[in-house]
Amino acid sequence: MHFLDDFYAYVTSIDLWKFVRIFWFFVFFEFLRFFVLDFLTVSLWWLTRRFRKDRTRRARQELFEQQPLISIIVPGKNEGQHIFRLALSLKEQTYTNYELIIIDDGSDDQTPAICASLKRNGFINLYLRNDVRGGKASAANLGLRYARGKFVVHLDADCSYDRDALENIIIPFFYDIRVGAVGGNVTVRNYKHSLCATLQAVEYFDTISVGRIATSELGIYRVISGAFGAFRREALTRVGGWDIGPGLDGDITVKVRKLGYKIRFEPNAICKTSVPVTFRKLIRQRLRWDKSLIRFRLRKHRDVFYPNETFRWSNFISFVEITYNLVLNIKWYVYIADMVVNFASYIPFILMTNILLYTCSNVVKYLMFSLFRTKRNEPIGYFLPYLPVMVIYFGYYLRIIRSVAYIQELLFKASYKDPWNPQKTSRHAKALKI
Amino acid sequence: MDTKKENESKIEAKDGRISYGNLLFYYIENNSSFRIEELMGYDALILDARDHDFTRLIIKRIRTHYNPEFYLKPVFLLNVKPTKDPLINHLHDGIIYSFDQVPELANIVRQIFLLTTQLDYNLPNSFQAQTMKKVFNFMHTRETKTLRPHIDVNSIVGYTYPELSVSFDDREEAQTLDILEWAEKEGLIWPDFHERIYLCNNCSSGFLSYREVCPHCQSSNAKSEDLVHHFPCAYIGPISDFRNPVDNTLSCPKCSKTLRHIGVDYDKPSVINHCNNCDNNFQDFYVKAKCLSCEQDIEVQYLIPKTIYLFKLTKKGRSAAVNGLFTASQEVEDIFGTIRPEVMKVMLHYEVERMRKNSALKSSVAVFHLENIYELYNRIGAKSRKNLIIELMNLVRENIRPSDYIGLESAATFYVSMIDTDPAAAAATANNIERSMQTAIHKNFSAFEASIRHHIEPLQIGTPVDAQLQLLAKELFN
Missing domain, CATH: 3.90.550.10 (Spore Coat Polysaccharide Biosynthesis Protein SpsA; Chain A)
Known part of the structure; x- marks a missing residue:
């Protein structure tokens, strides 16, 4: 009870400036990109659905005519x-x-x-x-x-x-x-x-x-x-x-x-x-996925960033968006370091506040986006109790796996050793840097 | 003794007759005309076997004859050329190279004669039994105890049992397998696995051409190619995709690199087939069997599997030649308008009871036996055999009254009841039946002269029906 009282006192004492200073990671990187931007885009998509209806009908008709x-x-x-x-x-x-x-x-x-x-x-x-x-x-x-x-x-x-x-x-x-x-x-x-x-x-x-x-x-x-x-x-x-x-x-x-x-x-x-x-099997899958992100985006297709004759802004932005994930991951560690160095005595409160922020944004996002769903064959309510756990899942579990994968790939090119692919071909891919 | 020796040592050859001691050999020169009846007065036959087809023809004519006097006749080959034909190799009794060797044949002939005297000549009551009895008779006189299968290109199934198969046309060889199966079930022979064969489901031919065909259009016009996997770029395709037509090197169509070392930069994980007929690509051919006899294309799972056995005679089989062959099986299935003998006995029993109540009533029963009909059956095959029996029974029915009935004992023997008919009237009816059957057979098979016998007895009140029918048969066959 004493902790909750302190936590309440802490939260009520934060003004806007302080909030931005302490929760900059959430405000600038998570909330803007994965809440505001997604929400705006999906809302736009949802609002323009009537205009797409005709286009879809015509395309379907053409498909069945051409077979x-x-x-x-x-x-x-x-x-x-x-x-x-x-x-x-x-x-x-x-x-x-x-x-x-x-x-x-x-x-x-x-x-x-x-x-x-x-x-x-x-x-x-x-x-x-x-x-x-x-x-x-x-x-x-x-x-x-x-x-x-x-x-x-x-x-x-x-x-x-x-x-x-x-x-x-x-x-x-x-x-x-x-x-x-x-x-x-x-x-x-x-x-x-x-x-x-x-x-x-x-x-x-x-x-x-x-x-x-x-x-x-x-x-x-x-x-x-x-x-x-x-x-x-x-x-x-x-x-x-x-x-x-x-x-x-x-x-x-x-x-x-x-x-x-x-x-x-x-x-x-x-x-x-x-x-x-199982979480163990999931680790293996995600390590593979995250390693391939580095391998293909930063290594094989890095030419997307170069202003050559095949340069396209959409490709560039797409890659920036992916790279954003990588940057985000690094930034998260910077954020942790910032908190440890500058706000060490408030860390439990900051952690609690972060969990609350993410949970709230997850619930709002989930409920709003559920309204946009085109097929409602999944029970929305079923997932709601799990949303607080998603903070741990997304914020810590997947982030740590991602970090490990990035390090393994950046430093050791581990994806070439992945048994998912036969060594006889991975060997050549490594030699050709693809 | 001296005189006997002197007589025996003298070989005389004149007008196709060779005599040695008290034995008389009939000599057939190559391609000379031959009537089998001429063999009657001879102890054995010497056949000039220079011509394979002629030799085969003569041996087949002799060994297929229904009369033991002919089919058991010792046959010796002169001037025989090496042949793979089992009918020639396994149905003669010896080979000589000049008439000087005739004295060597005397003991063989005498031994066959001696064994022939031990035979029982009663004919069994079914086609299968009669055919096997012939085989047992032959084997007994030749002192063999195994029916051995031989590969034979003349036989439609590819295998032949010479002692048995000789009785059938080459195209009817599948029938021999059925008869052997029957004999095995009767406990006459004991099977020993020899080979497994597959026969056409349309014509029972064993001459099948197994072909790999396109699963889509069944064409065998297909091209096989290795699939090549280029490791560095993950391209995979048929080797023709990689082949450079100018210098015949292999280079990858995706990344243009030259393929250097199998297992290092590329491998061949599989093959692909392309059908030139329908452009279908596939990896696994369908295997189909084309029958070379009837040209039917058959999926292999629908072929008829048959096991070829080497058969050994059982004790029952060995004694069949000497003690006769008694089997319980019926060779004819129900033919419309006829009844089974056991049903006939019951009906005759009712007739006897009816006669007992009214002594003025007179009824008769007749038995007919077509003596050489199996010779014709062998010639025309199983399907036609049944049709012929149906036709003959129709003829009988045309000559009798609706109240009379026919009891079919076998494909060669049948009884006819003649209710309220005295023996004289019955004899007239029986003669009509015999005549119309002979005419019909002659009309359809001009080269065949049917030998038909019949016997009539009045039905007796005091004697059991079983005994009356036995007596009837005895009178007919005596």
Whole structure:
């Protein structure tokens, strides 16, 4: 009680100047970028939805008139157990002119037998198998090599899709001939499985669903998820398909963007994926993702910052936005140092206030953005009790993982040693600095 | 003794007859005309076997004959050329290179004669049993106890059991497998695995061409290529994507680097096939079997699997030749308008009871036996056999009254009840039946002369029906 009284006295004693001085990190870096900017952009998107309705109707009509063939490529290793459910969810699609190409990247389980049976029964159009594992990029490229469709949709085998997901992800291509790739809206299927999965569901909603609406509207959408992304085949062919991962989803998006194509996010193209259910598994996944951010953005595609002939402001801003994350992460440590040095005696109160600030902004943001959701098949109330925990999850857990990943990649180029990709290819990627 | 020796040592050859001691050999020169009936007065046959087809023809004519006098006749080959034909190699009794060797044949002929005298000549009641009895008779006289399968390009299934298969046309070889299966079930032979074969599901041919075909259009016009994975840029595609047509080097179409060392900068993780017919790409061919006999294209899972066994005669099989072959199985399924013998016995029993009540009533029963009909059955195959029996039974029905019934004992023997018909009237009806059957058979199979016998007995009140039918059959076959 004594602590709460002191805390109350502390909070009431802070004036505006003091508030900005002590909570500058929240005010300038978190609140402005991830609350105000997102809110303004998404609000604008929501308010202009009526104008988009006509455009969408026309594009849908054009899609069904033209009936272009869509090549769905699903690369993976030991994914046999998921393929049947995937094929079934595709059979339910409202858009049916597609070919399903499964690329088995050296599976050593029952995948070949399962896929052969599915092919025999007409669920799969083409099943290609590499006896020796070559990595996800080469598997996807093999699918691309034999794809015949005008559009290529890249899927993960362990995902499933809303009935109109395929139709919705293709429609943006008919808005504008310059749209080269469209990202789908990835949501969490197993959000009830564990606390870890629930927190990720909130994160996906915030950063993927809402965050990508915002970045797409601003023209700086940067990562088309490998779980659900569509491309013009011509664009993919021009960039030579996927390069060695990890992080090939972001890499291919940048490559397509560099050619001058527009990249769109389609919130109505809903895909459900299973996320890691333990914090230990999540660490592994996020280390891989965060390391690839450094590798591809700061190393392979650093030319985006250079004012050369391929320079585009949208690419530049997109990269600045990503780099912002890196800067933000460093700034956070600066902020911690600032607090320790200058406000050491108030640290418990500052920590409490920070948690309150973030929780409040999370709740407001979550409730407001929930109103913008196009599909309301998730219970909003379910996630509300978890929002205070998100402060720890976002602010500390993910931030520490990110820091470790950045250090590992910047100092040791650890992504080249990641077993996610076979060493025989990573070795070459490292030598070529890609 | 001296005189006997002297007589035996003298070989005389004249007009196709070779005599040695008290044995008379019939000599057939290559491609000379031959009537099998001429063999009747001879102890054995010497065949000039220079011509393979002629030799095969003569051996087949002799061994397929229904009469033991002919099909058991010792056959020796002269001037035989090496051949892989099992029907020639396994159905003769010896090879000689000149008539000087004829004395060496005498003991063989005598041994066959001796064993022939031990045989039982009663004909079993079914087609399968009669066919196997012939085989057992032959094996007994040749002192063999195994039915060995031989690879034979003339046989439609690719394998032949010469002793049995000789009775069938090459295209009917699948029937031999059915008969052997029957014999195995009857406990006459014991199987020993030899080989597994697959037959066409349309014509039972074993001559199948297994082909890798496109799973989409079933064409075998496809091209296979290695898939090449270039490590540095993750490009993967068929090797033709990498091949430089000018200098035949391999360079990556994505990053233009030259491929240098397999396993270091590239590998070949798989193969891809391209169908030139429908442009389909695929990795796994479908395997289909094309029947070279009927040209049907069959998916391999629909082929008929058959096991080829080496069969050993069981004790029952060994004694079948000497003690006769008795089997319980029926060879004919229900033919419309006929009844089974056991049903017939019941109905005749009712007729006898009816006659007992009214002594003025007179009924008869007749038995018909088509003596050489199996010779024709062998020739026309299983399907036509059934059709022929149906046709013959229709003819019988046309000659009898609706109240009469036909009891089909086997494909060669049947009974006809003649209710309220005395033996004289029954004899007239039976003659009509015999005549119309003979005419019909002759009309359809002009080269075949059917030998038909019948016997009629009046139904007796005091004797059990079983005994009356046995007596009827005995009278017919005596």
